[in-house]
Amino acid sequence: MPEGHTVHRLAAAFTESFAGQAVRTSSPQGRFPEAAAVDGWVMTCAEAVGKHLFLALAPAADVDPGEAPTRFVHVHLGLYGSWTFQALPGAEGVVLPHAIGAPRVRVGETEDPSSRAVDLIPRPTVRLRVQGRSALADLTGPTACELLDHAGRQRILDRLGPDPLRGDADPERFVHRVLRSRTMIGTQLMNQEVVAGIGNIYRAELLFRAMLDPTVPGRDLSAPLVHEMWEDLSALMAYGARTGRIVTTDPAHRHLHARIIERSRGTRQNSDGDAGVVPREESFYVYHRQTLPCRLCGTEVRSADMAGRTVFWCPRCQRVRSRRASFTREHPAAAWIGS
DNA sequence: CGGCTATGAGTAG
DNA sequence: TACTCCTAGCCGG
Numbered sequence: 001m002p003e004g005h006t007v008h009r010l011a012a013a014f015t016e017s018f019a020g021q022a023v024r025t026s027s028p029q030g031r032f033p034e035a036a037a038v039d040g041w042v043m044t045c046a047e048a049v050g051k052h053l054f055l056a057l058a059p060a061a062d063v064d065p066g067e068a069p070t071r072f073v074h075v076h077l078g079l080y081g082s083w084t085f086q087a088l089p090g091a092e093g094v095v096l097p098h099a100i101g102a103p104r105v106r107v108g109e110t111e112d113p114s115s116r117a118v119d120l121i122p123r124p125t126v127r128l129r130v131q132g133r134s135a136l137a138d139l140t141g142p143t144a145c146e147l148l149d150h151a152g153r154q155r156i157l158d159r160l161g162p163d164p165l166r167g168d169a170d171p172e173r174f175v176h177r178v179l180r181s182r183t184m185i186g187t188q189l190m191n192q193e194v195v196a197g198i199g200n201i202y203r204a205e206l207l208f209r210a211m212l213d214p215t216v217p218g219r220d221l222s223a224p225l226v227h228e229m230w231e232d233l234s235a236l237m238a239y240g241a242r243t244g245r246i247v248t249t250d251p252a253h254r255h256l257h258a259r260i261i262e263r264s265r266g267t268r269q270n271s272d273g274d275a276g277v278v279p280r281e282e283s284f285y286v287y288h289r290q291t292l293p294c295r296l297c298g299t300e301v302r303s304a305d306m307a308g309r310t311v312f313w314c315p316r317c318q319r320v321r322s323r324r325a326s327f328t329r330e331h332p333a334a335a336w337i338g339s
Numbered sequence: 340c341g342g343c344t345a346t347g348a349g350t351a352g
Numbered sequence: 353t354a355c356t357c358c359t360a361g362c363c364g365g
Contacts, residue, residue, distance in 0.1 A: 002346065002347090003346050006346080051346095051347075051348095076347080076348080077346095077347080077358095078347045078348070078357085078358065078359095079344095079345055079346075079347045079348085079357095079358075079359085080345075080347090080357095080358050080359040080360075081347090081358075081359080082359080082360090125358095125359070125360090127358090140358090140359065140360090141358050141359040141360080142358070143347060143348065143349090143357070143358060144348090190347090192347095192348085199346045199347075200345090200346055200347085201346050202346085203346095246346080287346090307353090308347095308348095308353080308354085309347085
């Protein structure tokens with residue numbers, strides 16, 4: 001259940017663990033038979049674009065490159081997909097063990113060395129296993145796992161808006177796209193053609209920080225405001241990519257109304273469990289906080305279905321006419337998001 | 340055990 | 353808008 005920051009972390013993990021190596025690829029589950037076609041190829045690159053992951057594979061050195069050009073394993077985790085990394089036996093000191101994606105027991109938490117060998121037998125649901133010199137990665141539950149050539153990869157990129165986590169992103173594409181449509185801003189932010197990488201959490205939180213009613217038509221917004229939203233989102237997602245956790249609350253707001261015990265179901269994040277992390281119940285303004293008081297005004301946070309997904313918002317802070325345009329200027333993410 | 344839920348997205352109508 | 357697909361944890365009976 002990743003948003004874009006998670007996929008960028010995945011690309012980094014693949015680069016760290018497999019780049020430059022010949023890898024074994026297989027489909028224990030059998031539903032990705034194309035894995036056999038690139039088995040033993042060299043992973044030359046791992047790249048994230050929005051929520052899409054591309055693993056570039058080049059033929060082994062003893063194969064004529066002319067007849068076997070680079071292929072891309074394209075993975076989209078969807079709602080349930082997950083990658084689980086493991087260090088191979090004998091590869092002590094390899095730093096990578098974690099699961100990224102849907103909630104999973106973190107590999108490496110099992111102390112018993114004998115149980116590790118058991119892990120080497122893939123679970124029957126593993127769609128794709130990638131194995132390198134010192135690590136392996138198992139993929140389960142993806143919404144997409146396919147082998148593409150350059151053209152196939154390009155077709156996917158052509159349908160994606162700018163990705164705030166990529167240096168080559170053009171914010172103006174986002175701004176103009178939002179402004180030219182009557183579609184509600186809450187719907188537009190979930191459209192990957194408008195901006196690539198936002199999911200349901202960043203949508204809800206970005207709208208709160210912009211003090212925007214989710215139902216406002218995009219074309220009713222001002223260009224400077226939409227530009228501000230891009231800058232805000234870029235900082236928030238950079239924090240997410242660095243830490244593995246989505247945190248959108250200004251430190252000054254984290255404890256407001258916090259005496260209310262938040263027993264809403266856990267939103268499992270993908271951090272490495274570092275000390276000093278912002279607790280989940282302080283991380284969001286509105287996501288999964290329906291029926292709880294707004295951190296700023298105390299009004300009950302609401303939730304509703306919007307184009308098939310649940311949107312969360314504060315009906316007072318995010319009223320159309322009471323927008324405080326200066327919120328992200330008064331509480332810039334850059335102030336508490338280091339580097 | 341069954342039912343529900345979840346940070347997603349494509350397709351049909 | 354409604355249905356479809358994918359997986360696993362959790363909760364109630």
